[in-house]
Amino acid sequence: MSDSTAYLHELRRALPFGCRRRFVAEVREHFESAAAAEATHGVDRQEAERLTIERLGPPRALADQLLTDLRSGALGPVARLSAALTTTRVALGAPLVIAVVVGIAVTKVRSSSTPPSARTVQRAPRSSVVRNGVTIRRVIITVGNAQQSFHIHTVPGGYVVPVRFPQTQRP
Amino acid sequence: MEGDALRGHLELLLLAALARDKQHGYALIEWLRSRSDGALDLGEGSVYPALRRLEAAGCVNSSWRTDGGRRKRVYRLTKRGEERLRSEREGWNDLVHTVGLVLEAS
Numbered sequence: 001m002s003d004s005t006a007y008l009h010e011l012r013r014a015l016p017f018g019c020r021r022r023f024v025a026e027v028r029e030h031f032e033s034a035a036a037a038e039a040t041h042g043v044d045r046q047e048a049e050r051l052t053i054e055r056l057g058p059p060r061a062l063a064d065q066l067l068t069d070l071r072s073g074a075l076g077p078v079a080r081l082s083a084a085l086t087t088t089r090v091a092l093g094a095p096l097v098i099a100v101v102v103g104i105a106v107t108k109v110r111s112s113s114t115p116p117s118a119r120t121v122q123r124a125p126r127s128s129v130v131r132n133g134v135t136i137r138r139v140i141i142t143v144g145n146a147q148q149s150f151h152i153h154t155v156p157g158g159y160v161v162p163v164r165f166p167q168t169q170r171p
Numbered sequence: 172m173e174g175d176a177l178r179g180h181l182e183l184l185l186l187a188a189l190a191r192d193k194q195h196g197y198a199l200i201e202w203l204r205s206r207s208d209g210a211l212d213l214g215e216g217s218v219y220p221a222l223r224r225l226e227a228a229g230c231v232n233s234s235w236r237t238d239g240g241r242r243k244r245v246y247r248l249t250k251r252g253e254e255r256l257r258s259e260r261e262g263w264n265d266l267v268h269t270v271g272l273v274l275e276a277s
Contacts, residue, residue: 019223026196026219026244033197033243055215062216069220 003049004031007059014063016070023066027056181213181221182230183263186248186256189231195243196222222246230255 001009008031012024031052038048056062188199188206200218203211225231230252236245248256 022244023219023223025242029195029241029243030197030215030219032241033195037197037201052215057214057216062219065217065220066223069224 003046003053004028007031007049007053007056011059011063014060015066019066019070027062030056180263181217182225183256183259184211185218185221185225186230186252186259189246189248189252190256193245193247195236195238195245199246225252228255 008024008028011027012020015023031049034052034055035045035048038051039045043051184203185199188194188202191202194202196219199222200213200215203213222231222233226233226246228251230249231246232249233244233246235242237243
């Protein structure tokens with residue numbers, strides 16, 4: 001990773017969402033212009049990037065200048081809100097993730113304790129058995145819930161064999 | 172002339188640079204440096220936030236322009252920017268005159 005890429009990466013991380021894209025694009029262009037200008041003086045790309053970083057200052061400091069302006073309202077109310085959200089995004093994000101995980105867990109527990117009803121239908125892949133030297137293809141369809149299940153064996157040729165199993169005997 | 176001495180005058184300098192012609196960030200910095208024979212050592216990182224402040228205040232507007240295959244954010248002075256430049260230029264001239272009077276008298 002080049003120095004400028006690392007710089008831009010850190011700058012992006014430090015900036016609020018609202019102005020990240022434009023600001024980083026401008027600083028990227030600044031690097032390109034500086035490299036082009038330095039190349040006319042025989043300075044290679046790596047050295048040009050080092051000089052540019054020295055003049056720009058640390059990415060955090062650059063981002064802090066912008067954030068200070070955003071928070072003071074110097075860049076308008078929308079930008080101010082964006083900065084405020086950036087500051088609190090970690091504080092907001094963690095509880096949100098926890099709430100989603102807890103919600104999923106509660107939903108699963110509730111669904112497992114609902115009254116029995118036929119709510120699952122599964123169709124097993126086709127299989128074959130050999131009976132008395134004759135190969136029979138069959139399809140097993142299972143309809144059931146947590147308490148009981150029915151397995152319906154259908155054999156091409158006409159059979160439909162419903163067989164009821166307790167939950168513990170499910171194949 | 173470095174950092175602290177320029178603080179507070181940076182926006183005036185940028186407005187003056189843009190009064191010449193529309194320019195992108197790096198070109199503005201280079202123009203100010205060459206115009207001052209290298210005496211103005213701008214903290215380059217402070218220029219972009221200053222441009223954003225001027226834009227939010229309605230003194231400049233900006234747009235992307237492709238130049239030589241690269242996209243550049245080009246800034247232009249607005250009517251409000253021209254008025255502010257005029258006002259701040261007068262303020263600066265008054266300050267220089269007043270300070271000059273005091274220094275000459277000492």
